Amino acid sequence: MSDKPYYYEPNDTIHLRVWALGQMVWGAFLGGLFLVAVVVFVMAIYIVGLFLPEESKQAPSPYSAVTVVADSENA
Numbered sequence: 001m002s003d004k005p006y007y008y009e010p011n012d013t014i015h016l017r018v019w020a021l022g023q024m025v026w027g028a029f030l031g032g033l034f035l036v037a038v039v040v041f042v043m044a045i046y047i048v049g050l051f052l053p054e055e056s057k058q059a060p061s062p063y064s065a066v067t068v069v070a071d072s073e074n075a
Contacts, residue, residue, distance in 0.1 A: 049057075
């Protein structure tokens with residue numbers, strides 16, 4: 001690493017670059033937190049699904065019944 005602390009430099013360009021890098025790192029950190037939150041939410045739904053009875057997983061989709069009714073009304 002450098003012996004020169006650039007963030008204490010009186011140069012405005014260096015200050016702007018350090019600030020921009022800090023903003024990008026903070027944004028990446030927040031994006032990572034959001035990604036972890038989404039993964040935890042999906043895993044929680046999956047774990048709750050493991051506790052459901054097997055019959056509920058083998059039931060027909062309710063959306064297919066809506067499609068069949070809509071098709072019979074058009075005929």
